[in-house]
Amino acid sequence: MASKPTITQVENAFFPAKEITDADRFAGRTRPVEDCYYALISEGTNIAIIGNRGIGKSSLSRQVINISTGNNELLAKVGLDVDEKLDFLPIYFACGKSISTHQELLEKLLTNKDCLSDWSYDIPKARKSLEKYQPKFNIGITSLGGEKATETAVKTSQPDHDVETVFTNVVSAIIEQKMAKNGLLFVIDEFDQIQNKTGFASFLKALATNVPGVKFCIVGVAHDIQELMKEHASSDRLFAGGIIHLPAMDNDELKEIIRGAEASINDFIRFDDNATNKVINLAQGHPYMVHLIGKYALRMAYRNGDTYISATDIEHTLAEIAESGTDPVLEGRYKKAVASSRQREVVLKALAEVQAGELEIHTAEAYKKAIDNGVDNPSQFVGHLVTDDYGAEIVKIRERYYRFKDSLFVAYLNARPSIFKETS
Ligand SMILES: Nc1ncnc2c1ncn2[C@@H]1O[C@H](COP(=O)(O)OP(=O)(O)OP(=O)(O)O)[C@@H](O)[C@H]1O
Numbered sequence: 460m461a462s463k464p465t466i467t468q469v470e471n472a473f474f475p476a477k478e479i480t481d482a483d484r485f486a487g488r489t490r491p492v493e494d495c496y497y498a499l500i501s502e503g504t505n506i507a508i509i510g511n512r513g514i515g516k517s518s519l520s521r522q523v524i525n526i527s528t529g530n531n532e533l534l535a536k537v538g539l540d541v542d543e544k545l546d547f548l549p550i551y552f553a554c555g556k557s558i559s560t561h562q563e564l565l566e567k568l569l570t571n572k573d574c575l576s577d578w579s580y581d582i583p584k585a586r587k588s589l590e591k592y593q594p595k596f597n598i599g600i601t602s603l604g605g606e607k608a609t610e611t612a613v614k615t616s617q618p619d620h621d622v623e624t625v626f627t628n629v630v631s632a633i634i635e636q637k638m639a640k641n642g643l644l645f646v647i648d649e650f651d652q653i654q655n656k657t658g659f660a661s662f663l664k665a666l667a668t669n670v671p672g673v674k675f676c677i678v679g680v681a682h683d684i685q686e687l688m689k690e691h692a693s694s695d696r697l698f699a700g701g702i703i704h705l706p707a708m709d710n711d712e713l714k715e716i717i718r719g720a721e722a723s724i725n726d727f728i729r730f731d732d733n734a735t736n737k738v739i740n741l742a743q744g745h746p747y748m749v750h751l752i753g754k755y756a757l758r759m760a761y762r763n764g765d766t767y768i769s770a771t772d773i774e775h776t777l778a779e780i781a782e783s784g785t786d787p788v789l790e791g792r793y794k795k796a797v798a799s800s801r802q803r804e805v806v807l808k809a810l811a812e813v814q815a816g817e818l819e820i821h822t823a824e825a826y827k828k829a830i831d832n833g834v835d836n837p838s839q840f841v842g843h844l845v846t847d848d849y850g851a852e853i854v855k856i857r858e859r860y861y862r863f864k865d866s867l868f869v870a871y872l873n874a875r876p877s878i879f880k881e882t883s
């Protein structure tokens with residue numbers, strides 16, 4: 460009999476709120492991992508990791524950092540036999556909503572303690588360059604707890620150099636020190652959050668010419684590199700060979716996540732075959748959904764003293780996740796779309812059901828499902844669902860064809876039990 464895991468082990472067997480840092484819990488993704496490696500060793504190639512929400516972009520970018528610093532564990536796991544160890548100096552930054560231009564991004568990279576700030580301090584040449592930018596740099600420091608008066612005084616004086624020049628100089632000074640054989644690697648997560656990306660591609664291009672040995676890995680929700688960069692002309696070549704599209708995970712990869720979680724608690728609690736398949740089907744390729752459902756199913760089983768999780772247990776878990784608003788963002792979007800209408804909920808679910816199997820939703824198919832479930836005029840509700848009032852979760856592609864904007868939300872819609880009871 461396997462030894463009983465602690466409650467902490469059980470709680471951390473799945474981790475929906477955290478990207479994967481360790482190679483041993485990183486499931487599947489053989490091809491993307493290989494592609495990342497090739498892009499890392501190709502001179503002049505920047506990396507772009509793109510894909511849907513919750514598909515595993517940040518996790519892959521963490522692996523890129525591991526590999527870039529000589530940890531070849533994952534490469535061995537995916538069967539890429541590599542004898543040399545890479546030696547980059549990696550800098551990770553997640554954009555968030557506050558960054559509106561690439562200049563602001565560069566400024567954050569320069570002044571954030573976890574980014575370049577500490578390195579620059581130790582290298583005189585870099586420090587000098589940064590001091591030329593002192594006014595702005597100071598704002599970063601004083602605004603932490605400084606007085607208002609100094610802040611305004613500082614803001615009025617113009618920096619001697621623009622942020623692009625300072626960034627280039629600082630980076631170049633750090634590279635001259637040869638602290639890391641392969642140079643600097645900037646991993647910029649949630650790049651899609653930057654509202655105005657104009658000029659970033661040209662900046663990258665100039666940087667590549669002036670300072671060899673700098674690589675960017677940008678990560679974000681997008682369908683292609685043009686959408687992520689919002690610049691058509693020059694981005695292609697900068698990322699040639701380095702564009703990693705993360706597709707939905709296949710069933711075996713999703714299963715590996717479940718088996719890995721079980722192993723982490725010594726197989727003390729297991730998902731039976733039906734439960735495993737149910738979770739995999741519900742996830743629709745999103746590792747996030749496996750972690751979300753898996754975590755709460757395990758918690759419930761542990762609390763009840765069960766050693767097996769069945770498909771019925773998964774049903775209960777889904778109800779629990781919905782009721783307690785475990786994922787407040789997805790649940791909030793669900794509530795916003797449904798609002799107070801049973802009929803709109805039926806239509807929303809009918810659309811999601813059709814979307815799960817196809818790239819586009821043909822309304823005829825969805826309408827039929829909705830009518831069968833007692834909705835008189837489904838088109839009216841589809842009309843609602845494209846508007847901002849109901850979250851604009853779907854878009855019209857052309858006459859009679861619609862699409863959900865976010866596949867993770869589709870998976871949530873299909874997994875979540877209805878608020879209103881079925882009448883049929
Ligand atoms: N290869 C993998 N193996 C196991 N779990 C994974 C894998 N990739 C991602 N996950 C898990 O899936 C969840 C979502 O992953 P991650 O945060 O990396 O996705 P994302 O695409 O960055 O999401 P978002 O769009 O919200 O930023 C996390 O719980 C993460 O641990």
Ligand SMILES: [Mg+2]
Nearest residue numbers: 516517518648
């Ligand atoms: Mg992410």
